[in-house]
Amino acid sequence: MKLDKGPQRTGLVRRRIALSATTVLLGVTTTLGSGLTTEAYAETSSAPTGIVLGVGANASQRVVSWYTPTDSAQVVQVAPTSALVAGEFPANAVTFPATVAANSVNGGYNGHATIDSLRTNTTYSYRVGSQDGWSPTYSFKTQEFKGDFDFLFYGDPQIGASGNVDKDGAGWKDTLDVSLAANPNAELLVSGGDQVEHANAEPQWDAFLAPDKLRQYPWAATIGNHDVGGKAYEQHFWTPNTDRSAPYYNGSSATRSGGNYWYTYKDVLFIDLNSNAYSNGSDAAHVEYVSDVIKNHGADAKYTVLVYHHAIYSPAAHANDSDNKQRRQDFPTAFSKLGVDLVLQGHDHAYSRSYVLKNGKKSHPGEQPGAAQVAQGPGGVIYVTANSASGSKYYGLTAPDTNKDPNFGPDPLNPKSHWANSVENQEHVRTYVKVQVRDNKLVVENLRSGTCVAPNAAVELNKVKWCGPDNGAGPAQPVGSPVDGVVIHPYRGKGWDQRADVATTAPDTSDWLQ
Numbered sequence: 001m002k003l004d005k006g007p008q009r010t011g012l013v014r015r016r017i018a019l020s021a022t023t024v025l026l027g028v029t030t031t032l033g034s035g036l037t038t039e040a041y042a043e044t045s046s047a048p049t050g051i052v053l054g055v056g057a058n059a060s061q062r063v064v065s066w067y068t069p070t071d072s073a074q075v076v077q078v079a080p081t082s083a084l085v086a087g088e089f090p091a092n093a094v095t096f097p098a099t100v101a102a103n104s105v106n107g108g109y110n111g112h113a114t115i116d117s118l119r120t121n122t123t124y125s126y127r128v129g130s131q132d133g134w135s136p137t138y139s140f141k142t143q144e145f146k147g148d149f150d151f152l153f154y155g156d157p158q159i160g161a162s163g164n165v166d167k168d169g170a171g172w173k174d175t176l177d178v179s180l181a182a183n184p185n186a187e188l189l190v191s192g193g194d195q196v197e198h199a200n201a202e203p204q205w206d207a208f209l210a211p212d213k214l215r216q217y218p219w220a221a222t223i224g225n226h227d228v229g230g231k232a233y234e235q236h237f238w239t240p241n242t243d244r245s246a247p248y249y250n251g252s253s254a255t256r257s258g259g260n261y262w263y264t265y266k267d268v269l270f271i272d273l274n275s276n277a278y279s280n281g282s283d284a285a286h287v288e289y290v291s292d293v294i295k296n297h298g299a300d301a302k303y304t305v306l307v308y309h310h311a312i313y314s315p316a317a318h319a320n321d322s323d324n325k326q327r328r329q330d331f332p333t334a335f336s337k338l339g340v341d342l343v344l345q346g347h348d349h350a351y352s353r354s355y356v357l358k359n360g361k362k363s364h365p366g367e368q369p370g371a372a373q374v375a376q377g378p379g380g381v382i383y384v385t386a387n388s389a390s391g392s393k394y395y396g397l398t399a400p401d402t403n404k405d406p407n408f409g410p411d412p413l414n415p416k417s418h419w420a421n422s423v424e425n426q427e428h429v430r431t432y433v434k435v436q437v438r439d440n441k442l443v444v445e446n447l448r449s450g451t452c453v454a455p456n457a458a459v460e461l462n463k464v465k466w467c468g469p470d471n472g473a474g475p476a477q478p479v480g481s482p483v484d485g486v487v488i489h490p491y492r493g494k495g496w497d498q499r500a501d502v503a504t505t506a507p508d509t510s511d512w513l514q
Contacts, residue, residue: 155386192346
């Protein structure tokens with residue numbers, strides 16, 4: 001039985017349950033010397049709360065994190081769902097001991113445990129508990145550990161940003177429900193950051209974590225600027241291979257949270273950065289981190305996907321923030337040289353998809369705005385900024401302003417947009433991004449998860465003046481309809497560059513899944 005022990009944190013209470021166990025693979029008969037069985041626990045008011053399923057270091061792992069009112073020993077109990085009888089776990093269910101630490105936010109405790117040695121194509125049931133309480137039972141399923149897969153990317157739920165937590169939570173839940181009903185076999189839910197408006201506001205975290213989909217699909221957390229300012233973010237999310245060195249934090253030692261982390265999932269190396277830390281040379285530290293991870297693990301993946309919060313080619317108000325100006329100088333050339341394929345970002349609550357960019361410049365002059373197919377070429381990178389997934393807050397698109405930044409001016413082919421962006425969109429409706437990973441292409445789509453009607457807090461509360469396409473001149477399009485879509489042909493040194501100047505001006509979805 002493998003455990004994620006994590007780094008020792010000074011001053012925190014840490015407890016582990018002592019087990020004597022033998023495990024071959026999860027689902028195979030396990031002998032527990034501790035005598036723990038399902039009958040040893042009952043659901044009580046002391047049961048864990050805020051349970052969230054997270055990514056592990058690879059496709060055969062999941063991490064479960066939660067809050068608990070007690071510091072007693074905690075475990076995650078897991079079994080194939082087919083082995084449960086009338087909802088009861090079998091006596092030979094595997095238990096994974098947890099790390100439990102004092103909670104700096106609400107005076108309780110937080111715990112996490114890594115579920116390891118999962119099998120392919122299996123539905124598992126799990127619950128979290130101790131002698132003081134047992135959570136409800138949840139389930140998740142695994143698929144193949146190699147080959148094609150889909151994942152979903154969500155921008156800034158930022159629960160509480162509208163001023164109404166309930167409305168924000170309703171929009172967030174609806175986006176999860178809509179996106180996963182349309183994509184039930186999606187394997188990862190990837191965060192663009194800003195889960196909540198205020199870092200230590202637990203009612204906002206409660207609303208964010210309320211949907212059961214976050215206990216059924218692994219959430220790959222990203223820290224945003226609204227998640228910084230306390231420990232709640234990392235108490236709610238335990239992430240694999242995390243480097244919490246000082247440059248990856250923002251603020252004093254008392255409020256640090258975040259860090260950089262990486263994981264591999266099938267043929268993709270995901271690298272997640274705490275972009276809140278950017279001053280005093282920390283961009284150089286981030287670049288060094290990305291370089292080291294790719295050097296050590298890039299050969300094991302066909303694609304490299306970077307995720308961080310602050311969109312460097314944002315289409316909205318944050319585009320010319322001083323920190324984003326700095327990142328536009330620090331990141332693009334490094335990412336091109338390192339062979340990054342796709343960069344996913346949040347922060348500005350509006351959608352954009354860049355042209356293929358190499359070393360911070362447009363790689364193929366002939367690439368047209370909105371092209372439905374693009375070829376990366378050597379060093380080509382696509383940058384995507386996600387719109388709001390909850391409807392709590394939207395930012396309007398901004399006109400390129402060379403006075404604010406002479407290096408982020410208008411697109412000669414579409415002067416209303418910034419030169420870097422093939423597509424910029426804001427309709428004041430909730431959206432999410434779907435990414436299809438295939439052997440010979442990536443398919444990126446921005447899809448509507450809502451319309452102008454509730455749940456859409458910013459519209460309901462008159463935080464915005466219009467809703468719908470073309471600044472509200474057109475009717476809201478149906479849920480599930482595409483805002484944008486592109487097929488990205490990766491560079492494998494096999495001549496894809498000849499497709500770089502394909503001048504498709506509107507998405508053609510006919511061959512996206514072929």
